[in-house]
Amino acid sequence: MNVGVPRTVKAVDTSELIRLDAEAIECGLNRNHGVGWLLEFADSTAVHYLWPVLVHRLRHRPEFSPHWRCMLLLTVRDGQQVLSLLDVLPASFEGLPETLDGATKTDIVLRLEHGGLLTQAQWSAVNP
Template identity: 35%
Template sequence: MGRRREAELDRDVAAFLAARAFTEIRHVAGGLTVRDTSPEEVLDRIRFLADLSHNLPGVARPRPRTPSRLGKPLGSFDQAMAERPLSWVWSTAGPEARAWMLRHIEQMTHHWTPPPPLPRSRTGPAPVTLRRQTGILLGRWPVRTPAGRRPLPAQARVLKALDTEGVCALNDEAHRLRLGLGGSGSWLRAHLAPDGVHYLLPDPADYYWPGNPDSSGGGIRWWQCTMLLRMRDGEQVASMVAVLPGTFAALPSTVPRRRQLRLAHVVRSVERDTSQWGRDHESACGPGLCGYVREAAGDAPTAT
């Protein structure tokens, strides 16, 4: 079966399963009047069906996917979901939920097969496509302005190199000013390569574009920046931090322009982030290995 047909069948199956779940919920709710069925059993069954089916309508009739950053490569997770829209529902379903799904799917079709496991976030940058290589050769800056928004100023179309203390200082400032994006400086100091070179790129998602309303009722006055960080084990991962324009402008610019273009594309294509790296490292994390001592709740890496 072709990939397009598999995606269409997933959507048809999702619509069918949603209808079956809603029908069963209505039937089970009627069991409240049956003496040998306790209210707790009825509620447990309704909760099970609701948890299983609440994402199915979105699979059956998906909204058009619009990237949060124009021109950014499609991640491996998004590619897998485009090919098999039921991948997330299936991967997060337990044995009982999967058995329920298969039992009903067999009534509808014998051609459906479960989707493969969702891929782990790709380590390292995405392969260089011909389009991306052409953009580099033509000197096209990869961060593009969303429709109806004002372009970032020229001083934001720069990629800058930072040392580890510089990265930590930016995150400390974002935390101190409550800008909303940025990890813990103490966590980063313990886990970044001490002599590592890291990169910072103003790269706002459309919902964080400067001038958009912020939580205080004003407008966003900072730049959402993507960071490419070198961790203590040598792996390069992505992270995000909010940086004030004045703070960014004050950082030295030492990377040649052609190399900036190449690195900007690399920075935007890395999928694995500090939160994923931190989860993999957590079991071994502690004062004896990396010198890190958790200071307070929330003192941990943030997702991108």
């Protein structure tokens, strides 16, 4: 079955992002932030943005394949936005509401692709 990623961006609050991250950890997906990282470092009042960019498969976890590797525009506790990645199950992504207009989605994609953002790892290195 050839499954492609949806061509959309979805907004999530911090509690939903933490739930998606916990799901990725529980399912053994490669891209997650580790237990407790988002709770400690994500801005609890912010809206974050997920953009699926590729289909990812795990041979050792076929029950969770395929899933979508998403670029994440993440706002951290100091208010800075950083680039991160999160693997998300298709049903979980599809269950998120569509709340953004086309111009906002385009702006977010441009920031993720060309915004010169620090990565989550780079930000973590200077913000222990």
